[in-house]
Amino acid sequence: MTVAAGVRQVAPGVHMITLGRTVAASNVYLVGSGSAWVLVDAGWPGSVGSITAAAESVFGTGARPAAVVLTHIHPDHSGAAGPLARSWGVPVYVHPAELAMAPGRYLPEYEMPLDRWVVVPLMRLLPARTRARIERAGSITDVVRTLEEGVVPGLPDWQWVHTPGHTRGHVVYLRRSDGVLIAGDAAVTVDLNSLIGVLTGRQRVAGPPRYTTWDWSAAVRSVAALAALEPRVLAPGHGQPVTTGAAQALDALVHDLDRSEVGTLGRLRAAAALPRYGGAEGYRPPPPVYARLQWLGYALTRLELSPRNVVTLEVPGRSSGVMHRTNLVLLDHDGQQYLVSLAGRSQWARNVQATDGRVVLARGRRRRAAMLTEVPVQARPAIMRAYLLRGGREPGNQRIVREADMFFGLAGEPTLEDLAAVAPRYPVFRVTGGWHAPYATRARR
Structure with a gap:
């Protein structure tokens, strides 16, 4: 039997096909x-035709x-799964x-940076029927099953x-008899x-691409888990297989990733990250890098490419x-709209208080x-919880835990009682007022 061109045997019983070109190429086995x-x-x-021909x-x-x-559901790894399975x-x-x-x-709790900054804004520009057609084409709900332990x-x-990190449910497949x-x-x-x-296309053993990775810290831990398996052959989703020294290469990668997390790159990432506002401390301004990039958020909101619930608040400085x-999330809750000051008594919240709520x-x-009316402390916990559950998030969503820690300093998924304990530190405003016509004047600078 003649094996099709482009099909490579990387280990006994394991053949690889590379589909696509340049950095978009991915491997199937x-x-x-x-x-x-x-x-x-x-x-x-x-890829249906190429895979079928290679299999035959x-x-x-x-x-x-x-x-x-x-291994995971991303379009470069699962794109042809539905048609082939059917x-x-x-x-x-x-x-x-x-x-x-x-x-x-698209699921916000599963999103990666490429989703947030490119895919979702572009999808929002498409007609609803076109978006629905794209989603249906990628659906595998009729054929999907879950792996047993x-x-x-x-x-x-x-x-x-x-091996979570690149996606929440990413897995690898290991043949222990020969370490493939x-x-x-x-x-x-x-x-x-x-x-x-x-x-x-420089070849080297590396971690997953950050821009398509759901949780980088978890991905780094999963690389360490791969190294602990001590494989003899590494067959990746992108790039060429490693048939000698695979375990040593993974060990070196673990060392490099650990060093980058605490080295220059780690410091730069920390400088650019949003501050954690939880705890008893007073207001802390965002890092300079974040502040300098806020113009991009305003531009995206002006172009309606930011999430639909994001608005730009304009308020005169109190002095x-x-x-x-300031870009903020406009929260819909029980028929009302609210703005939550996640940084505590932030500059914008104090400016709003100084203008008697006129913004x-x-x-x-x-x-x-609009008119912003400050919500009494006892009414804030329900609104703060609604903020954590916004966008249809279900209890148990990792984003609820992450935001509760970052903004409110609360571990796990907070109850109303937990939020009541910190509510005095977080101004919440009810929004009233109607939309005006398109820009007639520009805000005074």
Whole structure:
């Protein structure tokens, strides 16, 4: 039997196909075990023909796998999974934590930087029907199943290991008998975190691309978990396989990532990060880097590319009289709208108090003369909790825990009683007033 061009055997029973070119190329694997075989990952949408041809060249005409198993649900790894599974009449298996992404819809709690800054703003520019059609095309809800603990369907000599970080439910697949590790994007062998790497395709063992990674700290811990598996062959989702020295390369990567977290890069990231406002301290201004980039947030809101519930507050300074702008989330709760001062007695909150609540809210070409009325302390906890649960977040969402810690200094998912204890430190304002016509005048600077 002739194996199709572009199909490479990286270990006994493990064949790799690379789909796409340059940094967009991703790897899928045809893995045999006895008389059965399984497809690991499914490349980009439109890869059906290439994968089918490769499978038939390895396993024979009309070959059908026992299952499709995914390392994670991203379009460069799951794009063709639905069409292939339906054609073959087999299920697609993912980790239970990945199941929520199966419909192909954007989920804020699963978002990555590329979603936040590029994909979602672009999707909002599309007509609703077009967005729905794109989501339906990427849905695998009709064929998806969840992996059972330690079991890889169709591959009794393999096991899966949960490696969260790049996505919440990312997994890798390991054959312990010879140390073959199919790593997905938990670790790759092309440097996608530097401009030189992206432009040249420089080969090196590296962590997942930050711009498509859900939780970088968790991803770093998962790299350490990969190193602890001591693989002899590293078969990545992007880049060329490593067939010698894989364990040593992962050990070196762990060291490099640990050093970067506490080195210059870590300090730069800390400088640019939002401050943690929780605790008994008074108001702390945002870092200078964050403050200097606020113009970008205003521009996105002016172009209506920021999230739909974000508005720009315009209020004169209490001493200077100069108009100040701040981007804030306009919260809908029980038929009313609110602004929550997450930084405590922030500058904007004190300016609002000094103007007796008379402000302007702006979004796109609309400006709204509004009145902000400060909410009594005893009524604030319910509104603060509504803020944490905004956007349809369900209890248990990691973002609730993260924001409760960052803004309110509360561990876990706070109760109303927890929020009541800190509510006196967080001004909350009820918003009244109607939208005005498109910009007629510009705010005084």
